[in-house]
Each structure stands twice: as C-alpha cells, then as structure tokens.
Amino acid sequence: MPAISVKRMQDRSAAILEAAQRIFVARGYQAAAIAEIARAAGISDGLIYRYYESKRQLLDAVLAAFFERILNVLEPALAAERGFSAKLRALIRTHLQILMAEPGLCRLFIAEVRGAAEFSDSEAQAMNRRYSKVFLDLIRDAQRARELRDGVEPALLRDLVFGGVEHLAWRAMSARAKARIAADADLLADLVLRGVAR
Amino acid sequence: MPAISVKRMQDRSAAILEAAQRIFVARGYQAAAIAEIARAAGISDGLIYRYYESKRQLLDAVLAAFFERILNVLEPALAAERGFSAKLRALIRTHLQILMAEPGLCRLFIAEVRGAAEFSDSEAQAMNRRYSKVFLDLIRDAQRARELRDGVEPALLRDLVFGGVEHLAWRAMSARAKARIAADADLLADLVLRGVAR
Amino acid sequence: MPAISVKRMQDRSAAILEAAQRIFVARGYQAAAIAEIARAAGISDGLIYRYYESKRQLLDAVLAAFFERILNVLEPALAAERGFSAKLRALIRTHLQILMAEPGLCRLFIAEVRGAAEFSDSEAQAMNRRYSKVFLDLIRDAQRARELRDGVEPALLRDLVFGGVEHLAWRAMSARAKARIAADADLLADLVLRGVAR
Amino acid sequence: MPAISVKRMQDRSAAILEAAQRIFVARGYQAAAIAEIARAAGISDGLIYRYYESKRQLLDAVLAAFFERILNVLEPALAAERGFSAKLRALIRTHLQILMAEPGLCRLFIAEVRGAAEFSDSEAQAMNRRYSKVFLDLIRDAQRARELRDGVEPALLRDLVFGGVEHLAWRAMSARAKARIAADADLLADLVLRGVAR
DNA sequence: GATGAATGAGCCTTCATTCAT
DNA sequence: TATGAATGAAGGCTCATTCAT
Numbered sequence: 001m002p003a004i005s006v007k008r009m010q011d012r013s014a015a016i017l018e019a020a021q022r023i024f025v026a027r028g029y030q031a032a033a034i035a036e037i038a039r040a041a042g043i044s045d046g047l048i049y050r051y052y053e054s055k056r057q058l059l060d061a062v063l064a065a066f067f068e069r070i071l072n073v074l075e076p077a078l079a080a081e082r083g084f085s086a087k088l089r090a091l092i093r094t095h096l097q098i099l100m101a102e103p104g105l106c107r108l109f110i111a112e113v114r115g116a117a118e119f120s121d122s123e124a125q126a127m128n129r130r131y132s133k134v135f136l137d138l139i140r141d142a143q144r145a146r147e148l149r150d151g152v153e154p155a156l157l158r159d160l161v162f163g164g165v166e167h168l169a170w171r172a173m174s175a176r177a178k179a180r181i182a183a184d185a186d187l188l189a190d191l192v193l194r195g196v197a198r
Numbered sequence: 199m200p201a202i203s204v205k206r207m208q209d210r211s212a213a214i215l216e217a218a219q220r221i222f223v224a225r226g227y228q229a230a231a232i233a234e235i236a237r238a239a240g241i242s243d244g245l246i247y248r249y250y251e252s253k254r255q256l257l258d259a260v261l262a263a264f265f266e267r268i269l270n271v272l273e274p275a276l277a278a279e280r281g282f283s284a285k286l287r288a289l290i291r292t293h294l295q296i297l298m299a300e301p302g303l304c305r306l307f308i309a310e311v312r313g314a315a316e317f318s319d320s321e322a323q324a325m326n327r328r329y330s331k332v333f334l335d336l337i338r339d340a341q342r343a344r345e346l347r348d349g350v351e352p353a354l355l356r357d358l359v360f361g362g363v364e365h366l367a368w369r370a371m372s373a374r375a376k377a378r379i380a381a382d383a384d385l386l387a388d389l390v391l392r393g394v395a396r
Numbered sequence: 397m398p399a400i401s402v403k404r405m406q407d408r409s410a411a412i413l414e415a416a417q418r419i420f421v422a423r424g425y426q427a428a429a430i431a432e433i434a435r436a437a438g439i440s441d442g443l444i445y446r447y448y449e450s451k452r453q454l455l456d457a458v459l460a461a462f463f464e465r466i467l468n469v470l471e472p473a474l475a476a477e478r479g480f481s482a483k484l485r486a487l488i489r490t491h492l493q494i495l496m497a498e499p500g501l502c503r504l505f506i507a508e509v510r511g512a513a514e515f516s517d518s519e520a521q522a523m524n525r526r527y528s529k530v531f532l533d534l535i536r537d538a539q540r541a542r543e544l545r546d547g548v549e550p551a552l553l554r555d556l557v558f559g560g561v562e563h564l565a566w567r568a569m570s571a572r573a574k575a576r577i578a579a580d581a582d583l584l585a586d587l588v589l590r591g592v593a594r
Numbered sequence: 595m596p597a598i599s600v601k602r603m604q605d606r607s608a609a610i611l612e613a614a615q616r617i618f619v620a621r622g623y624q625a626a627a628i629a630e631i632a633r634a635a636g637i638s639d640g641l642i643y644r645y646y647e648s649k650r651q652l653l654d655a656v657l658a659a660f661f662e663r664i665l666n667v668l669e670p671a672l673a674a675e676r677g678f679s680a681k682l683r684a685l686i687r688t689h690l691q692i693l694m695a696e697p698g699l700c701r702l703f704i705a706e707v708r709g710a711a712e713f714s715d716s717e718a719q720a721m722n723r724r725y726s727k728v729f730l731d732l733i734r735d736a737q738r739a740r741e742l743r744d745g746v747e748p749a750l751l752r753d754l755v756f757g758g759v760e761h762l763a764w765r766a767m768s769a770r771a772k773a774r775i776a777a778d779a780d781l782l783a784d785l786v787l788r789g790v791a792r
Numbered sequence: 793g794a795t796g797a798a799t800g801a802g803c804c805t806t807c808a809t810t811c812a813t
Numbered sequence: 814t815a816t817g818a819a820t821g822a823a824g825g826c827t828c829a830t831t832c833a834t
Contacts, residue, residue: 163361559757
C-alpha cells in the first residue's frame with residue numbers, strides 16, 4: 001500500500017526533471033541551486049533526493065532524457081529513408097531541428113558533460129555514444145554498399161557532420177531567421193555528399 | 199611616477215595570466231580558486247584585484263590571450279599560401295594543431311564562454327568573432343575569384359570546417375595516435391575541397 | 397478489541413528495540429537514522445512513532461532494557477554468594493563480563509546518556525541508579541556486619557570499583573587477550589578487598 | 595608584512611578555542627554549531643576555518659589544550675613529592691581537582707573521544723596517553739623501589755585509580771558538597787595504598 | 793603598493809517527524 | 814493499522830571580494 005500512487009510518483013519525477021531542465025538551462029549546472037529547482041517543481045528541497053540521488057545525477061537524468069527524445073525522432077526518420085544520400089539528408093535535418101528546438105540543452109550537454117571525466121560512465125554519455133553510433137553505422141553501411149569513395153574515414157566524416165551541424169546551430173540560434181534552417185541543412189548535406197561521392 | 203614601474207606591472211599581469219590559465223585549465227572555472235591562482239602567481243589574493251576586476255574578467259583575459267596567440271600563428275600561415283585550396287589546408291592544419299596543443303584552453307572556452315549570455319560582450323567573444331572572420335574572408339575571396347561552385351554559403355562552410363575540426367580534436371585528444379592527425383587534417387581538407395569544387 | 401493483538405504489538409516493540417540497539421551501537425546515536433532502524437525492524441518509518449515517542453525515547457528504551465538484562469544477571473549472582481568478599485568478587489566478575497559482552501551498549505550509555513542533562517529523568521538513568529544501589533547495599537550490609545574497616549565511604553568504594561572495572565573493560569575490549577580478564581577481575585577484587593579489610 | 599599582528603592572530607586563535615570549549619561543553623559536540631561558536635568568539639563563521647581545519651579538529655584542539663593544562667599542573671605536583679604514597683595522594687588530589695574544575699571538558703572527552711576510532715590519531719588521544727603514562731611511570735618506579743607488593747599489574751592499578759576518581763568526580767559534580775572533595779581524595783588514596791601495600 | 797585576515801552569503805545534503813492515503 | 818511520501822530546518826564548509834594594516 002504505497003502512500004501515494006505510482007502515477008503520482010511518476011508525475012513528480014517528471015515534474016522535477018522538467019524543472020531541473022529549465023533551471024539548469026537558464027543558469028548552467030553550477031549556478032543552478034537545488035532549492036530553485038525544488039521551488040520550480042513545486043516541492044520541497046528534500047524531496048528531490050527521493051527521486052534523484054544527487055544534483056549531478058539529476059543533471060545526468062535531464063541529459064539522458066534529452067537523448068532519449070532525440071533518438072526517438074532520429075531512428076524512425078532514418079529508417080524511413082532509403083540510400084545513403086537520403087539518409088544523410090534526413091540525419092542532418094533532424095539533428096539540426098533538434099539542436100534548434102532545444103538549444104539550451106545542447107549547450108548544457110556541451111558545457112557540462114562532453115569531455116568531463118567525471119561523467120564518463122554516466123547515462124548521458126552512454127546515450128551520446130549510442131547517438132553517435134547511429135551515424136557511424138549509416139556510413140559503414142554506405143561503404144559496404146560502395147556508395148562512398150574510398151579512403152573516407154567514418155569517424156572523420158561523423159565529426160565533420162556533427163561538428164558542422166553544431167556550429168551551424170549555434171549561429172542559427174542567436175541570429176538567423178529560422179526559415180533558412182531547412183535550406184542550410186540541405187546545403188550542408190550537399191557539401192558533404194559531394195565530398196564523399198565516388 | 200607610479201609606485202612600481204610599468205615594466206613590473208606588465209610582468210605581474212602576465213604572471214597572473216599564466217597562473218590563471220594553468221589553474222583554470224586544470225580545475226575548470228568554478229573549481230579554480232582565486233587563492234590558488236594567487237599562490238601560483240607568487241602574489242597575494244588581493245593583488246589580483248589590482249590587475250583584474252573579477253574572477254570572470256580574469257577568465258576573459260586568459261581566453262583573449264589564447265585567441266591572440268592563435269591569430270598570431272594563423273594569419274601568417276594563411277598569408278604564406280596561395281589559392282583557396284592551399285589556404286584551406288593550411289587553415290585546417292593550423293587550427294587542428296592549436297586545438298591539439300592547448301586542449302585545456304579549448305575545453306575552457308567551450309565550457310565556460312561559448313553561448314554564455316554573460317560573456318556576449320566579452321573580449322574573448324570579440325576575438326572569437328575576429329578569428330572566425332579570418333575564415334569567412336578566405337571563403338569570400340575564393341568566391342570572388344570564382345574558385346568555389348555557386349550556392350556555397352560562407353558561414354555554412356565555416357561552420358562545417360570549424361565544427362569538424364573541433365570534433366576531430368576532441369577525439370584525437372583522448373584516443374587517437376597523434377601521428378594520424380596530419381593525415382586526418384588532409385582528409386578533412388579533401389572532403390571539404392571536393393564538396394566546394396566547381 | 398485492538399486492531400492488532402497485544403502479542404503482536406509486543407513482538408513489534410521488541411523487534412524495534414532490537415533493531416534500534418543494533419543500529420545505535422553500530423553507528424552511534426546521532427548517526428543512526430530512524431529509517432535504518434525501521435528497515436532493520438522490517439517496518440515503516442512512521443510505525444516506530446506508534447511505539448516510541450521520539451528517537452531519544454527509543455534510545456532510552458534500549459538502554460533501560462540493557463540495564464534490565466544486567467540486573468537480571470547480577471542480582472541472582474550476588475544472592476548466590478555469602479560474605480562481602482565473595483559477593484564483591486562476584487560483582488566485579490559479573491560487571492566485567494557484562495561490559496565485555498556488550499561493549500557497544502556500554503559505550504552508547506557512556507557517550508550519550510551519562511551526564512547528559514536531558515537524560516536526567518529518563519528511565520535509563522533510573523535503572524542506572526538502581527544498578528548502582530545494588531552495590532551500595534552490598535557495602536552497607538558489609539558495614540553493618542562489621543566486615544569492613546571503619547571510615548570507608550560506601551559511595552567512594554562504589555566509584556572506585558565501578559570506575560576501575562570500566563577502565564579495565566575499555567582496555568580489555570581493544571587490546572588485551574580475553575583470557576586474562578578473569579585474572580584481572582580477581583586482581584582488582586584483591587586490591588579492593590585489601591583496601592577495605594579490617 | 596602580515597595584515598594583522600602575530601599577537602592578534604594568537605588572541606583570535608585563543609578566543610576561538612575558548613568559545614568552542616564553552617559551546618562544546620554546553621551542547622555536546624554534535625549539537626554545537628560552528629555558527630554559534632563563531633558568534634561566541636565574536637567573529638564570522640568562515641574565519642574559524644583559517645585557524646582550524648574542521649569542526650572535528652577544533653574539538654581536538656580544545657581537548658588537547660585541556661590536557662596541556664592538566665599536565666602543567668600534574669607534573670610539578672608530582673615532582674614536588676617524595677615516595678609512592680605521597681605521590682599517589684598528590685596525583686589523586688590533583689586529578690580530582692581538575693575533574694571538578696572542568697567537569698564539562700571531562701564529559702566532552704569521555705563522550706566524544708574515548709573509544710572513538712576516528713580519534714585514535716588525534717592530538718587529544720596522544721596527550722591522553724602521555725597523561726596516562728605519568729601514572730604508569732609512577733607505579734613502575736614504586737615497583738622498582740619495592741614499595742608495592744608483588745603481583746600488582748600497573749595498568750590495572752591505573753585503571754582502578756583513574757576510573758575511581760572519574761566516578762567520584764561524576765557524583766561530586768552533581769550532588770556533593772565541594773568541601774568534601776579533599777577528604778574523599780584522601781579516602782580513595784588510603785583505599786588504594788592499603789590495597790597495594792607490602 | 794602589497795598583504796592576507798576577515799567577511800558572509802550560499803549551497804548541497806540529511807533526517808526526525810508528520811500525515812494523507 | 815500501516816505506509817512512506819513529504820516536509821523544512823539545520824549545518825559544515827568554501828570562496829570571491831574587501832579593506833585594515
């Protein structure tokens with residue numbers, strides 16, 4: 001006989017996650033106070049620790065949920081396309097859309113997790129690797145199908161695309177008209193496809 | 199007549215900057231203590247505040263100095279080459295070398311400054327824009343000389359290259375044999391050059 | 397008709413007491429968490445408060461139960477002996493055995509209760525006084541029977557013996573071969589008996 | 595050129611120590627708040643940590659200072675006497691006076707340090723051993739001078755005396771007329787001397 | 793100019809106790 | 814009756830910044 005329903009607990013967990021995401025994004029990890037997250041979630045400070053072990057794990061959960069959302073969009077999007085060219089365009093477009101839709105979370109991930117040793121065994125890092133693997137697999141499949149010219153290093157291509165998209169998103173977020181995003185995504189895809197074409 | 203000579207003040211300022219860079223890189227901005235920087239610089243805590251207004255401005259100065267050094271290498275390197283192709287290869291190689299040579303400062307910049315609202319009017323951001331402009335100008339010159347195919351957006355290409363190099367550097371710093379860097383740099387240049395070739 | 401049987405309540409009360417003793421001894425009073433005691437007792441946190449008013453009272457109950465057990469051993473042991481000398485030896489031996497058998501509880505009592513103002517009207521203190529009285533009565537009986545030299549203050553003798561035994565036990569618990577305990581107990585008794593002999 | 599004089603720092607250190615002693619004695623270690631100690635010392639919370647590394651080390655310093663004071667009284671007192679009998683009386687009397695003069699500190703030591711594993715390498719423990727050694731040496735000297743009967747274990751005798759004095763002090767602190775202390779001390783000495791006399 | 797003592801706000805986390813379910 | 818979610822106060826400690834010396 002739980003004191004509150006499972007549903008209620010899930011709601012709470014989600015409310016905390018949502019509040020944490022908002023505050024982390026607004027202030028950065030270090031500057032975000034647990035007390036402020038609790039207030040934003042409409043609960044007491046202490047209750048957060050029934051749902052998440054520590055501030056750091058709360059951040060991890062926020063980012064893991066972010067990747068979850070990404071993969072839930074990206075994987076079907078890729079599955080729906082045929083051929084390297086179409087799949088690459090879909091990947092770049094989706095990637096860019098995600099970055100544009102949640103720029104704060106991207107920034108959070110980059111600033112707090114990427115390259116942070118203490119996060120190397122976190123769930124967020126694991127999902128990041130899984131995310132990255134989606135693209136690597138795409139390239140390798142294309143290589144097996146002899147769709148790419150020889151001598152293209154998969155990891156290098158991945159870095160090129162992901163890095164390019166990321167930079168593009170940075171700029172886009174602050175300055176550019178959102179309308180041009182789709183066009184830019186295709187331009188980027190064009191550049192890459194020409195680069196690797198046989 | 200100042201109480202201490204101008205020369206002495208410059209030396210001190212440099213010593214503080216050097217110490218701050220070391221500690222910021224080693225610990226990250228938040229975890230770096232002013233007291234530790236002061237100790238590393240061989241002066242007292244309070245004296246730092248005669249040379250830099252706050253911890254945040256000290257970080258800004260460290261990163262601005264970093265960009266200064268980069269530009270001092272990059273600009274001559276580009277000037278020494280002729281033609282878009284050669285200049286692009288030089289730029290990528292130089293950029294990659296810098297990132298590999300000072301990975302800690304790159305990480306610091308990415309984690310603490312890029313996208314941080316509070317830094318948007320900082321000197322480091324200004325130099326970042328100046329740095330970025332070097333490449334934009336290169337592309338525009340190539341376009342004027344009709345070395346690139348039509349429809350290539352300069353900013354997009356810049357993002358592609360900078361983003362790709364950055365990702366490449368991340369991976370390289372942690373895992374890969376340093377020997378392969380030069381080869382990767384050229385592979386990256388190849389990919390891009392094929393992408394934009396007429 | 398109570399909602400649960402009296403028997404069940406007594407079992408529960410005992411289970412809580414046993415669990416509390418274990419945790420208090422293992423962690424000390426402050427570091428022992430009600431939640432851990434509840435878990436050890438196989439019940440929920442809240443239920444403890446139906447049996448004991450507060451954490452402090454739970455400690456009191458644990459220590460009172462300890463004294464109860466001691467008296468249940470000590471009183472028959474003394475009753476079985478005749479003459480001050482034999483009774484004193486029995487008392488010292490029993491006292492020492494108890495301290496050695498449950499050093500954790502002794503430490504708990506000394507650290508948390510003895511001399512604590514807030515505990516002066518606790519049950520544990522009351523039983524401590526009753527425990528102490530056993531010895532005082534023994535001395536007074538011996539004085540009435542003219543078994544002791546004149547001028548021996550009963551309370552002083554009690555302090556001497558109890559204090560000596562306690563110190564002895566401290567040392568014994570940590571360092572000394574358990575085999576020597578009985579011998580030490582007799583040596584102590586000898587010293588005291590010579591001290592008070594006519 | 596220190597910002598404040600050495601004298602001032604020593605005064606501060608002493609003021610903190612004095613305040614800490616007062617608060618620790620009044621509340622016990624756990625319940626004593628650093629903030630309250632700081633307030634009692636007339637300084638800010640943070641400054642305490644310039645003089646003492648942690649709350650625990652502050653306690654250690656309080657107790658070490660206590661033992662320092664004790665030894666400064668005890669050692670001359672013993673040196674002034676000749677013969678085991680006189681020295682023993684002096685030791686008991688001094689010990690008792692100290693306990694009576696600073697009962698709170700005795701309680702603090704017993705409750706928080708004695709038997710606490712985490713304190714086994716503390717300065718307070720070291721001074722406690724040194725304190726204990728004073729008595730052990732006294733007994734051994736007496737044994738070499740054949741002033742004691744055979745078969746008296748020095749450590750046992752020490753425990754008897756120290757334990758007895760401690761218990762005596764407990765009682766005395768709460769209940770008894772202070773006037774009787776000296777008499778009790780001599781009674782205790784008599785008991786012990788008779789116990790060990792040849 | 794130079795020092796470093798002093799400040800004091802701020803933060804994560806724990807946990808006894810309560811009470812809705 | 815029993816649960817355990819929820820509270821919220823408390824506390825040790827850090828550290829950027831200031832200012833008396």
